[in-house]
Structure formats: C-alpha cells, structure tokens
Amino acid sequence: MGDVKCAFLVQRPQYKGETSRLALTHALAYQTVEILLEDGDTVTPTLNFVGEGVLGLTKGQKAMEAYGITSTESHLKNCLLVDLDIYVCKEDLDRFGIKEDQLPDADEMGAEKKINVVPFSTIQKNMEEANHVLFF
Amino acid sequence: MGDVKCAFLVQRPQYKGETSRLALTHALAYQTVEILLEDGDTVTPTLNFVGEGVLGLTKGQKAMEAYGITSTESHLKNCLLVDLDIYVCKEDLDRFGIKEDQLPDADEMGAEKKINVVPFSTIQKNMEEANHVLFF
Amino acid sequence: MGKLAMGVYPGLVGSACYDFALKLADAAANKGHKVSIWFSGNATGSVKAHQKHLKDYSTGEKYLTSLLERGVEICTCEACTIARGVQKPEGIEKIKWSAMHWYLGSIHAADRVLHIGGE
Amino acid sequence: MGKLAMGVYPGLVGSACYDFALKLADAAANKGHKVSIWFSGNATGSVKAHQKHLKDYSTGEKYLTSLLERGVEICTCEACTIARGVQKPEGIEKIKWSAMHWYLGSIHAADRVLHIGGE
Amino acid sequence: MKLGIFVSDYKIPVDTLDRLKGDDLGIILVLNGVYHATIKEAGKASDLLGKYSRVYALSEDLQTRGLTPEQVDSKVKVVDYAGLVDVIFNDFEKIAWL
C-alpha cells in the first residue's frame, strides 16, 4: 500500500471546541504510526486551514497562562518541527485581516518548514490528491 | 419570594444535540420543585420556541422506532398535560412552512392546554415579564 | 452580595464553555457571592473522580474540589450521569446528585441565572 | 467487501452524531464490510461500562458490545479518556486503548474514511 | 473528485461547502440536515438541492422528525442505513463529514 495521504481540513476556530485542536495532535501522531504498519507503509497528513479555521493561527497566545492548556501556537510549532506540511488559505487570512507576519514559525527551534500561505485552489488540490479527506 | 418566573427560549432544533430536549425535561420538573422550597414558593417556566427551535414540533415523530429514544412530540404532550404554557413563534412557523395543524396536541389524553402560536412580540414579552431567561 | 445560579450543559473537557463556567464561578465566589452550579447533559461527565490533568486538556476536578471547599453548591443530573455509565461512588465527593427540579430550586433564590445551554 | 474506518469525536449520549456513527457501523458490518471505530474527544466518555439505558437518552454500550462481537475493531484515545477520569478497568471490555497513531494506522488499510469531527 | 459530503445541520456552521468546487461533489443529508430535503423556506427549496448532482437523505432521520416521503423534494434520493453503506462504497471515492 505504501504511503496513504490524508488531507486534514480545519474549518472551525481553535479553543471553544476541541475538534480543531485534535486536528493538530492527530497530525503529529504520523511520526509513530509506522510501528503499527508493515515495513515501507506510511500515512502522511497535510494540515489545511480554511474559513474560521485560520483564526487562532497567530503569535502570542497565552492559553497556558489563562487556562492552563497548551496553546495552538505551540502545537503549530511542533508540527513544523516534525516536518508536517501546513497550508493556510490566503483568501481567508485576507478576509479576517490577518497578516502573514502574524503567523508563528519555529525558526528558533531549528525547523526547516514554514506555514504555507496559499490560495484555496491549492487546498482543493491537496484534497484531490489525498486518498482520504478529514474535516475538523 | 413567592413565584419565580422563568422564560425558557428554545432556539436550536431538536434531536442532533441534547440541549433543546433538555429544555422540555427541565420544564417538566417544575411539578416537583416545591419539595425543595418553602411553603408558597414556586418556579414557573414558560416554553418559548423560536428560530430553528420550531423545527421538531410536528406530529408523527418516530424517534423511538428509529433510535430507541422518546420523541419530542411525546415530551410536548407531557408538558401540555401538566399545564405548562408553550409558545411557538408564528413568524418562524410561516418561514419554515409549518402549518398550525401539524403541531401536536394532547386532547386525547385530556389536556386542557394547547400550544400557543404567537407573534415574536409575545415571546419577547414573556422574556420581559420573567425573572430569568434561559436560552436552550 | 448576590446569588448566581449557573446551569452548565456542554461537554466537560472538550468544551471551553465548561472552563469558562468554572472560572466565572471561582471569580464570583472570590467576591463573596453565593454560587450554585447544575450539571446536565454532557457536562455531567465532569463529576467523575480521578481526572488526569494532561497539559493538552483542561480538567475540571481541581476547580470543582476547590469550589466545593468554599461553599459553592454543585449538583449533577442523576439521570444524565448514570446514562453515561458514571455511578455515584465513582464521582467527586461532596457533589450532589439529584433530579432536574434541583436546578429550578437553585434558581428560586438566585439574583442572576447564567444558563449555558450549549450545542 | 471494503473497509470503512470511522473516527468519532462528538460527545456520546448528548449528540446524535454518535448514534448515527454506531448505526452506520452496524449496517456496514451487516453487509460484510470491515469496520474500525476510533473514539477521540468527548466521544471517549462512551467507553465507560455500565451505562444505564433510560428511554430519554440514547446509549452506546449495547451497540458497542454487539459490534465488538462481530469483529468491529474499536479503540479509544487513551489520553482523552483518562483526562475525563475514566480508567481502563472501568471501560467496556475488548475496546482497545491506544494513542492517536492507532487512528492513522486504521486509515492505512481503509477504502473509505468517515471522520466525524463534530463541534 | 467524487467526494460525498455529510450535512448534519440545517443551519450550517462552516462555509466549506461554499468553497469546494467540482462536478462530482454530492451531499448526504443526515440528522437535522434532512430538513434541507423538506423545508421550503419562504416558499423556496434549499439552495443545496440545486448545487449537487447527487443528493441523498437518510430515511431513519426523516422518520424520527415526523417528515413524510411526500414532503421530500424530488431531487433527493432517500436511503436507509443499509442503502447508505452502498452509497459510501459505490457512489463516491471519498467522503467527509461537514
């Protein structure tokens, strides 16, 4: 079977519900799935943020201080560190007035990946190329 | 303190979530609250259905057959039997094309009350006259 | 000082509505107000004792215990709770178990009612 | 015959999404398909054993037990479950407890994935 | 992309449906999503019905809500749970829950 590609589409905002957070933690789990599979088999998710899903992607989140929970910002950095591909819909960032330089990166932790700001058509392409799509 | 009036506003449809169903069961509980209160004290809820809350108020629901749970129709009949005041927003019934004769009654069980179809202004008045408002 | 009666329905760990409710109860109790909390629906799962606090999840147990110590009355809907498989001996101590009329009773003496109906 | 991998996240008794998921799993198993179910988020509360079936509430336990008997694989997210205070010995027998990679593993061999993300 | 999207609400809380493009998209109305098959808001059928070549609705969810076959729009194919399993495996390549 080789690699199975999954497109995770995060369409809900972070924090009020748990769903959009679970998209990040489930994507991170791709690092260890091979222990359950045959040699050479892998599962590779992409994280795609659209609509209100792009809210909660900005720097400076104080979730630990206010509520004692890990911030989405921190999860995003971990995702970049383990080389997950993250795509954020440019049209939605524009609509909500979020600038690219407000998005977190993990440069200081040595991550090579960055969040990709892309038109929705790229996200649709990610869904088309994936074996499965999962909406969060 | 005497009587405390509560306006329950049911604004979400029945069945997918549990909230709108709990409005009915909590209203029914008004019958027995006096055991917890001083003599002469009572709590009297009105049930007010607005917006998508008016969906799920029609006759012929087969929730027990399909999912093994009590239908909203059955709860509504019980509410009428114990003399709760039920108000349904006429503008919303019209908008969704629900006719008054589709609403259940509990005539065959001997209930004297019927569901009141009223303009939204009556529902706003119920909220204004209540000591507390609870949105479901 | 007044009395705030709260009703909390959305699901425990998985909903920030629940965290909000507990922090608000805490702030009101700190100011000397009387507070009561009624759990119904999915929020009743939160009376289960021995919740593990992982950093990725909020947890209600330490808040609930602290609120109870300061005289906040907390009651769970018995039917909703046992429908979820949680029995009273498995629950957090000092949380009351009762029927839905408890909530209406707690409203009777309240100055303000915050009913968080949820999804 | 195919394989359907399901992920179920919304809260147990309080969400009809959960009832839907179990009835669909049942129908797929009846047709001879392989089915797996992953519980995460509030749905993990549903692995608690001894759920009382009241007519006003749906209950998952009898469905889950029946699905397990027919070879449906069911696994709960361990972290999500213990965050809610439910320990493995309190859970329904034969339901697996694992980390999130179990879900991705179950997807690998699946022909269709129905991920019910919920609220 | 032969993608079947499950719609479980009448008022849809996300705007993903508005964004997705493709002739092969279909929708499957379940839970409170079945109201899209029956309600004519202000006399007009749901916008969703005109947009997709294939629209299914789950019979058990119609019955639960007291909705009868006569109320269902002619563009909608009603299936039960067993039929829905076949729709999932045979009519679409991928499925998603909104």
Add this chain to the structure above:
Amino acid sequence: MKLGIFVSDYKIPVDTLDRLKGDDLGIILVLNGVYHATIKEAGKASDLLGKYSRVYALSEDLQTRGLTPEQVDSKVKVVDYAGLVDVIFNDFEKIAWL
C-alpha cells in the same frame, strides 16, 4: 429589559440576536466571541458592535488567542473574570448565554 447576552462564537449559530429588541440590551464577548471585538472582516468592524450600547469582552479570552488591547475596537470595554462578575450583578437585570 436590561438583558446581557453572552456571545461565545464568531459565526453565531442561532438567529435570536437578530430578533430581540430593546435599548437596554448589551453583549458580553467571551471565548471565540471575542473575535467580534478585533476582526474587521473585509475591513469592516463586526455588526454587533454598532447595535448595543454596552459591549464587553473578556481579557483572558483575548489573551488566550494572542489578541492585544490595541486590536480591540474602541466601542468594547475589556474586563477580566473579576470584572465580569460585577458586570453580571450591576450592569444587567438578567443574563443569557446564546
């Protein structure tokens, strides 16, 4: 009716707010509702801000989301949990959660 309504979502899933009338209504933005205090969608502040004489937002929920005081619209009064308790008891006669 001095009613204070808690708004906890950005995209509001019910239409009750559109229906309620009264000069004494106020809103309290909490959880994801705080985005109404900061986002100018397509350059325009949230419709909610112009409709109510009193608008509050919870500081802890702004901070959690990385939103700074400078981003908050001048019509909005920011309060913390302790301040919110006073708002509940002093500024309104009744409160409701949308």
